[in-house]
Amino acid sequence: MRQCIGCRESKEKKQLIRVVKTEEEILEIDRTGKKNGRGAYLCDNMECLKKARKSNGLSRAFKMNVADNIYDDLERQLGE
Numbered sequence: 001m002r003q004c005i006g007c008r009e010s011k012e013k014k015q016l017i018r019v020v021k022t023e024e025e026i027l028e029i030d031r032t033g034k035k036n037g038r039g040a041y042l043c044d045n046m047e048c049l050k051k052a053r054k055s056n057g058l059s060r061a062f063k064m065n066v067a068d069n070i071y072d073d074l075e076r077q078l079g080e
Helices: 046-054 057-062 068-079
Strands: 016-021 027-030 038-043
Touching (some): 016 057, 027 068, 038 057, 046 057, 046 068
Antiparallel strands (some): 016 027
16 A cells, blocks of 8 residues: 555555656656655546646755746656
8 A cells, every 4th residue: 555645645556557666766657666766656647747746845855945946847758
């Protein structure tokens, strides 16, 4: 079980998508769930990403400042 950083609901890992911070401190969506790096989980919908953006969920999860353009990139990746 993993917790979505947007809606804070616990779901099975396969129902969520993983956002990973690589060694180069780049955030990207990892749909396989197997990339190296620190991960945080989101429901596979735009609503939860917007909630995470509003509550600074990614900043808390990765203990770093996440700029607005990173959220924009994640929104674009999630839409694909």
